[in-house]
Amino acid sequence: MESTQGLPLEVRLSAYLDGQLPEAEVEEINALLAADDAARATYEKLKLGSEFGARAFDRMLQDPIPLDLVRNIKEAGKDEDETPKLGIAAIPVSAVPAPRRSAFWPQALAASLVIFLAGGAAGYLISEQKQTSQVASASFAPVRTWLDDIADYHRIYAHQTRHLAEVAADDKAHIVDWLTASTGVGFTVPDLSAQNLTFEGARLLVAGGRPTAQLLYRDAENEVFAICFLKSEPVDGKTELTESIRDDLGLISWQRGNASFVVVGPSSDPNLERIAQAVSTSI
Template structure:
């Protein structure tokens, strides 16, 4: 148990929230909270900041891992400054529980004048990984579909590549996104055909390709007017799958393939220019 007497009230209350103080000090702080409205208001803000911070960090831990980071770990020794910062930050969160909360609460106290202000501030300052996780929920469905259909031998696609004109008309009308089937022979991929999927309750077009080694790649897209309209590519990895997503012209796109494939972003850039 910690002894926090003599420290700032924020520190003492943070230790109280964590249950890291002795019984005598706990009783003292509870008596203070019962009689002092200012101390009680500070306690509530610290508690709200703690809950929000824990949730945001938990979401961050469940975000897809960037492909570049995974490949760097696989391909060579040494730790990049970026990787070292992530490792150090994780260790700090595990070992130091009080001061991060005090810092977060202090920032919240500067930004808000009351509980309502805190809620607005929290909503407007969610970390970028959290935003990306919320915006890319459909990619989880696509990853699940890809794992199932890529193992199919006789029923890999719904409509074969020989009916390419029909595929373009059918999927464009079903999904609401006009497109042209990218020719990716220069990337070593042969077009096999297409499927119509559903993700986040919306129809999704899937164009399926096969490499010379028999690996299955796919281009998936759906109509989307929410989320950032940007040509920036977002690489991530989900277990054995690599994914590169982007948004353009009111639609969301993703290229899916084996996580071991090192040219995923280059492939996505080729697809974006052709589709």
């Protein structure tokens, strides 16, 4: 281990951190740190930077290797394989570089310190960039609404046969009392026989964090349709019907007073809008 006497304090403290000092200098630095507040503050900063750089480097090692880098490495390997290799005897003596004298190690240590701090800064910038990217992604992520919850529920229950409804259709009076009390929305069960739909019963769901009623109907082709509603911010009168699509499902929604309604069915059904019109005037 070489002596760091006469070198800047930061270099000596860096060598002290790395365990690269002779024992006599270790004792000297210990005494300095115990008596000098400024030296101790510098040491703590260097220690913090070392720990931060190590963590940043560990995170960089855990990141997946970019495909472009892998391809470039493979291409470089191919180029080296294709380059003709000359035997040792074919290399002129004058082409063999003379051995270089090693630089004094404190200079290498100082250079290493600069590279390390630069690496720590790079790690910090990479970390900040990732956090900013994550925040931006979260900020621009599509906002999930109660209609998304309804679509998810419908995909599950539409495939049920024996357990399609929680309460059967023959207990209509109980369904009205139960769901009115649960959701805070007054309603009547629409008769959709003119639209060739048979009432199958009802369920209580949670959509958008609120209790939501689901009235279930089935057509002659065994397709399931649903009317869902929940209590919402009040509006004057009734809004226009709005159609949206979630993959294979069509949803036609509107608001009336303090309630929001939606009719859900196969997006390919040409009668979905006509069914929603009938529901909006009878529920």
